Amino acid sequence: MKFKAIAALAVLLALGSVAAWHWWPRIAPAPTPPPPVVAPPAPEPEPPAQIANPMPAASDAAATPALPALAQSDQPFHASLLQLNGAQSAAALLVPENLIRHLVATVDNLPRHRLSVEVRPLRATAGSFKATGDELHATLDEDNANRYQLAATLLRQIDMSAVAHLYQSYYALFQRAYEDLGYPHGYFNDRLVAVIDHLLATPELSGPVQLVRPKVFWEYADPELEARSAGQKFLLRIGNANATLVREKLRALRAQIAASAPTGAPSTAPAKAPR
Secondary structure, three states: OHHHHHHHHHHHHHHHHHHHHHHHHHOOOOOOOOOOOOOOOOOOOOOOOOOOOOOOOOOOHHHOOOOOOHHHOHHHHHHHHHOOOOOHHHHHOEOOOOHHHHHHHHHHHOOOOOOOHHHOOEOOOOOOOOEEEOOOOEEEOHHHHHHHHHHHHHHHHOOHHHHHHHHHHOHHHHHHHHHHOOOOOOOHHHHHHHHHHHHHOOOOOOOOOEEEOOOOOOEEOOHHHHOOOHHHHHHHHOOHHHHHHHHHHHHHHHHHHOOOOOOOOOOOOOOOOOO
């Protein structure tokens, strides 16, 4: 539109010049030439979003080693993770390649309906999903919770204060990975706190959980449960005892990284994908 407007203006000025030259003998002095066309100012860059949960400054910045580039962070970050108390057995669970990028992408995807297998930071859980009954009348098998005992044992031993300190030390790389994901004006810690609140809003199930199998995969018979996000469905699937442990650890982490307590239960609607 801007090019068409400038072209139309140029044609108008040219026609005006021709008309002035043609009628010059009949009129007094030639008209004053029009003022030069001034291009509109360039739009201001989009300002960064307001930060609700700023990461605290490092307590001893001088003692904090310089971070590697994000592309070279796998080995040092992986080694730092395994130094956490009780985390030595995590080596069997972690996918060490692109670890920070995959952690960021997974956190961002948890409130959505699907998790991308290609970017998950943990290896697939051994075993397969179990249902009791047939495809028309089935319930969630309680043995599914046993598949997550290794992860639950590991999680039970980890101090979330130490996790928060490690996260703070590497936060600049988490932020860069989040910007590269498609949020140049976003703040990853705000997203992490929002996702924690979303997971904490997962209901606790009681009694048999009805399932249906309309196609290949099992689904919850209750449409309200089936409409929930991938992250909330994961907490529903691992059993109440494991889910309670995860909630406790999430609350402990949130207390370390959030500026304030949650103001209310977040929406269960999935977040919009980055553009």
